[in-house]
Amino acid sequence: MTGTRVVVIGGGVIGLSIAFHLAEAGVDTTVLERGTLGSGASRATADVVRSYFAGNPLSSALAVRSLDAYHAFPNRPGADLPLRQVGYLVLFTEPDQVAAFEADLPAQHAAGVDVALITAQEARQRNPLIGDDLPVRAAAYSPQAYISDTTAIVTAYAIAAEQAGARLRTGCPVTGIDAQTGQVRTPDGTITADAIVCAAGAWSASLVRSAGVDLPLTEPIEQELLTTDPLPPGTPDLPVTLHAASGLLIRTRGDRLLIGMGYPGPDRAAWRRDVAEQLATTYPSLAGLPLHTAVTGLRDASPDRTAFIGHQPGPPAFLYATGFSGHGLCNAPAAGELVRDLYLDQDPRFDVTALAMSPRRTG
The missing domain is CATH 3.30.9.10 (D-Amino Acid Oxidase, subunit A, domain 2)
Structure with missing residues (x-):
């Protein structure tokens, strides 16, 4: 059995953004990806980053924040990124x-x-x-x-996360979690963590249920x-x-x-x-x-096509960033920042309560 402070489940653009932001903040972070990096929903994008989501100002606000981050990519995380307007x-x-x-x-x-x-x-x-x-x-x-390049974004986050100390394990599916003990089970053994982050996209539903969080996610x-x-x-x-x-x-x-x-x-x-x-x-x-x-x-989906981003305090803590409904590329930088801030209990500069589970979003 091995240990880490935070396990991030999912090595797509959302999970890698989270891993980068956590590792950059000095958090011992391990990413577990069932396939190769970016092989889930991140593989099936149109490579478009935009800010306007009709009828969904909450997703738009995440996208505006993320677009600012994409423009700043050469400085942080430090990669030239194609952005053709x-x-x-x-x-x-x-x-x-x-x-x-x-x-x-x-x-x-x-x-x-x-x-x-x-x-x-x-x-x-x-x-x-x-x-x-x-x-x-x-x-x-x-x-x-x-028009951007999803593969370039995934690669940039992965490289920067590793340079900041994160461990990225591919070909390592999660077979179960115990949110009470912080144990994450894989075919290669069990990892214990102070916090588990579910960013598993289409495979999130069973994982969040295992943690006692009932998100109304659709089937993949x-x-x-x-x-x-x-x-x-x-x-x-x-x-x-x-x-x-x-x-x-x-x-x-x-x-x-x-x-x-x-x-x-x-x-x-x-x-x-x-x-x-x-x-x-x-x-x-x-x-x-x-x-x-x-x-x-x-890809995953939520009933109102807005991501679920939330925090169940611990220890061990359980955090989730899922249900992006095809908006993941446009929301990834902001999602990484918000999960980092929730974990570190610092001001996210965003009303994260609107992204968590609530009657408004399920009724």
Whole structure:
């Protein structure tokens, strides 16, 4: 049996951010990852970091804080990070979508998000592929959206965490925890810790239950992103664009599009047909363009699509950062800071009670 002050379960972008922030603060930290670093939800991202999450100012506030950290990456943790600003465009085709945006706008601005309502004409100027017949009423536009590199972020956090003294153990799944004694069981033996942090993404539900925390996490959801054949010559670079009604999300990646639209579900062939149909409806010039799987991966989800970040005091203490619902890359730096501050019992400069389990978030 070995010992450590803190065990972080999960070696994705969330777990590695937590490990870096803890180790940087002088905390003896061990990360346990069932596969390779970044092999879970961190593998299936669109490499987009943005600040605006419609109807979810809490996630937006985490993302604003995280975006500031990404801009400061060359200094801390100390890695050059690609950040190509492209902006984020959300197309509204229904009156209630516009009304919901306007109702949400004060809270988004209070969270620090730069976002505004623009006209359909302005939306088409920013994304000229939008079909003339698509009934766009207005759009939300935020310049705070960037194409980055998830692998580079994972690698930077891992290197910096190790340099600060953290131990990263891959191929080491957690088979059980005892939150009463601080014991974490693995095939390689049991580790005892003063604190356990669950950042296991899609594998979090059983772990938090073992600690006596009843988070309403869904079963793991498989995400799939598609890519197109090369785009027609002369296709301009586009903002990350979301068709609000369908959830169709596109961004350019080299000479192709990267595409997401919800989750495939059991009938993957039907889902792909729906994606192709919606792509043709929204962007007629791309009708018939072949689609291929770009990446798949499991991710966690919470009922309100906002992460659960909380602390069950010890000793041993139990902390959790899970349920990011696809927002993990955008929230990772802030999540690492908040878990560090909760563990060290210092001011997080954020209302973490809004992120913990509560009746408001489950009812």
